[in-house]
Amino acid sequence: MFFHNFKYSLKTLFRNKMLIFWTFAFPIILGTLFNMAFQDIEKNEKLDLIDIAIIDNDYLKNNPLFQETFQVLGEENGEEQLFRIQYVEEAEARELLSKNEITGYLVLEGINHPKVVVNHNGINETVFQSVVEEIIDIQEILKNVSGKWIQDNIPDLTQDINSGIENFDSWYTVIYQDIMKMLDEENIRIQDTSSDHLSYTMIEYYTLIAMTCLYGGILGMSAINQCLANMSSNGKRVSVSPISKGKLILSSALASYVTQLFGLLLLFLYTILVIHVDYGTNLPLVILLSLVGTLSGLSLGVLIASVIKSNENTKVGIMISFTMLGCVLSGMMGITMKYVVDKNIPIVNKLNPVNMITDGFYSLYYYDTFHRYYFNVISLLAFSFLLIGISAFCLRRQKYDSI
Amino acid sequence: MKNVVEVKKLTKEYKELKAVNDLSFEVKEGEILGLLGPNGSGKSTTINCILSLLNFSEGSIKIFGQEMEPDAYKLKEKIGVVFQDVAVFEELTVIENIDYFCGLYIQDKGLRKRYVEDAIQLVGLEEFKKFYPKQLSGGLLRRLNIACGVAHKPKLIILDEPTVAVDPQSRNNILDGIKTLRDQGTTIIYTTHYMEEVEILCDRVIILDRGQIIASGTIDELKKLAKLEEKVTVEVMELDSKYIKEIGEFKNVEDVTYHEGILLITYKKGKNNLVELMDYLKNAKIQYNKIFSERPTLNDVFLELTGKELRD
Numbered sequence: 001m002f003f004h005n006f007k008y009s010l011k012t013l014f015r016n017k018m019l020i021f022w023t024f025a026f027p028i029i030l031g032t033l034f035n036m037a038f039q040d041i042e043k044n045e046k047l048d049l050i051d052i053a054i055i056d057n058d059y060l061k062n063n064p065l066f067q068e069t070f071q072v073l074g075e076e077n078g079e080e081q082l083f084r085i086q087y088v089e090e091a092e093a094r095e096l097l098s099k100n101e102i103t104g105y106l107v108l109e110g111i112n113h114p115k116v117v118v119n120h121n122g123i124n125e126t127v128f129q130s131v132v133e134e135i136i137d138i139q140e141i142l143k144n145v146s147g148k149w150i151q152d153n154i155p156d157l158t159q160d161i162n163s164g165i166e167n168f169d170s171w172y173t174v175i176y177q178d179i180m181k182m183l184d185e186e187n188i189r190i191q192d193t194s195s196d197h198l199s200y201t202m203i204e205y206y207t208l209i210a211m212t213c214l215y216g217g218i219l220g221m222s223a224i225n226q227c228l229a230n231m232s233s234n235g236k237r238v239s240v241s242p243i244s245k246g247k248l249i250l251s252s253a254l255a256s257y258v259t260q261l262f263g264l265l266l267l268f269l270y271t272i273l274v275i276h277v278d279y280g281t282n283l284p285l286v287i288l289l290s291l292v293g294t295l296s297g298l299s300l301g302v303l304i305a306s307v308i309k310s311n312e313n314t315k316v317g318i319m320i321s322f323t324m325l326g327c328v329l330s331g332m333m334g335i336t337m338k339y340v341v342d343k344n345i346p347i348v349n350k351l352n353p354v355n356m357i358t359d360g361f362y363s364l365y366y367y368d369t370f371h372r373y374y375f376n377v378i379s380l381l382a383f384s385f386l387l388i389g390i391s392a393f394c395l396r397r398q399k400y401d402s403i
Numbered sequence: 404m405k406n407v408v409e410v411k412k413l414t415k416e417y418k419e420l421k422a423v424n425d426l427s428f429e430v431k432e433g434e435i436l437g438l439l440g441p442n443g444s445g446k447s448t449t450i451n452c453i454l455s456l457l458n459f460s461e462g463s464i465k466i467f468g469q470e471m472e473p474d475a476y477k478l479k480e481k482i483g484v485v486f487q488d489v490a491v492f493e494e495l496t497v498i499e500n501i502d503y504f505c506g507l508y509i510q511d512k513g514l515r516k517r518y519v520e521d522a523i524q525l526v527g528l529e530e531f532k533k534f535y536p537k538q539l540s541g542g543l544l545r546r547l548n549i550a551c552g553v554a555h556k557p558k559l560i561i562l563d564e565p566t567v568a569v570d571p572q573s574r575n576n577i578l579d580g581i582k583t584l585r586d587q588g589t590t591i592i593y594t595t596h597y598m599e600e601v602e603i604l605c606d607r608v609i610i611l612d613r614g615q616i617i618a619s620g621t622i623d624e625l626k627k628l629a630k631l632e633e634k635v636t637v638e639v640m641e642l643d644s645k646y647i648k649e650i651g652e653f654k655n656v657e658d659v660t661y662h663e664g665i666l667l668i669t670y671k672k673g674k675n676n677l678v679e680l681m682d683y684l685k686n687a688k689i690q691y692n693k694i695f696s697e698r699p700t701l702n703d704v705f706l707e708l709t710g711k712e713l714r715d
Contacts, residue, residue, distance in 0.1 A: 004506040008495065015494035226492075229456050233490035237551065240454050240484050241507035242476040399458045399473055402417060403451055 001243050002251045009223050009255035016222070023219055023263040027212040028270050034208065035275040038201040050124045051102045053086045053093040059108035065142070066108065069135050082131070093117075104128050112139065202365065203358070205277050207327055209286075210357035212267055213293030214323040216260030217301025221319055223252035224305035225312050230400045231305070232312075245395055253302055260294050282364045285373065289364075292380045293357040297323075299387040300353065306391040326354030356380050404431040406468075407559050407590040408453065413462035415448050415614075422448045423459070424614040430559075430592055435585055437605030438594040439701060441711075445614035446594040447487060450563050453592075454484060466559065480508055483557030487564045489548045491536050497547055498523070498532040501554050508555035522554035525580045542573025549577060553584065560584060561592045566600060578603060598701035610705060617708050622701070629699040629707045631657055632673030635680060637666040638692040646687060653679065673698075 060067060074085035093105035103125055104118035116132050118125040225231040227248050229239040271277040279286050304315050329352055331338030341349050349355040360376035408430040415423040423445045430436045438446045451457040453464055455471045464471045469478050491500045501519045509515040523529055526546035536544055549565055566574045581604060585591060593604060601608050602622055609619040618625055642661055651659040655670045670676045677696045706712060
């Protein structure tokens with residue numbers, strides 16, 4: 001009977017044009033629109049090379065971070081080339097700037113005192129200024145790390161630092177260089193994982209997949225409604241048959257799950273083969289997270305169908321609203337929202353299944369370890385089983401006050 | 404004969420409304436019991452309580468001697484239900500719908516295939532096997548609804564107003580199908596507000612009004628409650644009031660009315676009334692188009708007991 005109900009549930013789901021549109025076609029249409037929109041954004045993001053000058057003095061020579069960073073960013077035909085750099089004396093730089101041949105110039109007026117000189121306000125000037133500020137930020141991080149290292153390892157020196165000894169900078173330079181060397185030897189990289197550095201396009205695709213996963217809830221809800229006597233005539237007929245409600249709902253839910261997975265497969269094939277989205281080397285894990293995400297969407301649909309005493313349209317409305325709200329809070333309509341929520345009310349995104357899915361995807365993309373990824377997978381599984389448990393409890397031996 | 408269904412003191416309340424009030428009845432093995440009553444009289448509520456779909460405030464329900472519960476699966480195997488609303492899947496064809504619902508009861512594929520064919524034959528849908536429900540007329544859809552409910556050959560069938568909004572051809576087909584099921588020994592509970600169907604089909608009838616039994620018995624037993632035996636209707640274009648008065652003075656006449664060319668005479672007893680009336684009309688040289696006599700209907704019984712028509 002389990003397979004019998006599964007087979008026919010699958011048939012009814014695949015033949016329901018409206019459901020198929022929302023589950024199969026809608027995410028593909030949305031993906032296409034994203035592709036059209038973000039292709040332009042990414043093209044526009046590729047800036048023209050910016051002409052700058054850097055004053056070639058001793059301070060620069062003693063600051064490997066500035067030196068190396070601008071070496072990479074100025075490398076001819078390099079993958080990360082952003083600037084065309086001239087290393088000149090300050091007078092020459094001033095002249096180039098006055099002739100508008102460069103956007104600005106950088107001069108280190110102390111080992112840790114960079115100064116950017118520009119003549120105008122504009123995108124190029126802002127980019128130049130931002131790069132310098134970012135190097136300063138990274139330098140600050142390294143300085144803090146070094147300070148901690150010194151505090152832990154050479155307490156006497158800490159006292160000197162706190163009392164503001166004059167030769168601290170030279171001490172710092174030596175230690176900093178040692179640490180950089182150590183990091184280099186150990187093949188350790190410092191990677192900035194702040195929001196500014198997430199790929200906007202990938203975030204949208206991840207949210208799209210998360211949304212598709214949760215849309216599985218609509219299929220689940222539709223299948224469950226066909227089993228409930230207070231929701232449909234078919235539900236009445238099925239409820240008086242000798243098949244247990246557990247078996248009935250489980251087989252219907254499984255059919256919805258399979259249908260939804262088919263929808264996801266189409267979405268993956270479409271995004272990979274047609275619009276060339278690069279999911280990186282972790283595709284199997286992306287798929288695993290999608291499977292678990294779909295389960296969470298399905299369980300949400302089952303819960304809404306079982307617990308909320310209302311008509312089908314209201315239930316679908318609740319399901320779609322919940323999904324869309326979850327998408328918004330996890331960054332679909334603007335990545336800032338995700339970080340605002342994470343910072344101010346973190347519990348919301350901790351309980352938001354869309355965020356669990358997207359966060360799992362981000363962690364695959366940005367971390368070399370899988371702790372955060374598996375944390376999200378386990379959270380989604382726990383979320384799903386909790387909702388299914390509540391639904392099962394509510395449906396057990398259910399009779400109605402009115403039909 | 405054994406009781407297949409026993410309902411004792413069943414009461415179902417919706418807030419302050421008693422939809423079913425202290426209802427008790429039995430259904431004997433092999434009989435067709437009609438539940439007759441106007442809309443809102445509590446027929447469907449009673450059925451839903453029997454099927455353990457609805458909670459009820461008081462009373463007990465036993466089917467085949469066993470308490471009916473939502474998880475009484477062995478019991479449910481013996482029951483078939485045809486609800487008032489058509490319950491089929493729009494996405495499945497006629498044969499798939501019947502196979503699906505039959506499959507919830509019968510696991511053996513070979514047996515099920517035979518049962519499905521039998522059900523299609525029973526309701527006369529042989530030509531529409533591959534049709535989807537939206538391609539069927541209202542009458543054919545009702546027939547499909549019945550086939551889905553009875554395909555597994557249950558011992559007890561509950562039919563809740565299966566002929567609502569059905570064309571005469573389909574209605575006859577449905578009624579014939581139900582007679583076939585009865586002849587096969589199936590026990591049937593049949594709810595309707597069409598008294599003609601009850602008179603054709605049912606061995607025993609319970610008349611419900613406002614959730615209570617107002618009368619029960621065989622058709623003949625019930626008709627005796629109407630306190631009249633014959634109704635004569637005459638189509639007369641014009642009739643002087645003196646004739647109406649004279650007819651009213653005939654022996655056995657209970658009541659005479661004349662409205663829009665129709666003279667209606669009801670008799671307390673029913674022997675030779677028509678002959679006497681025709682003689683009178685001939686002698687008084689009253690010309691008429693039609694004259695016919697009727698036995699009292701269940702509607703007359705209902706009218707007598709409640710003061711209102713069944714379809715009010």
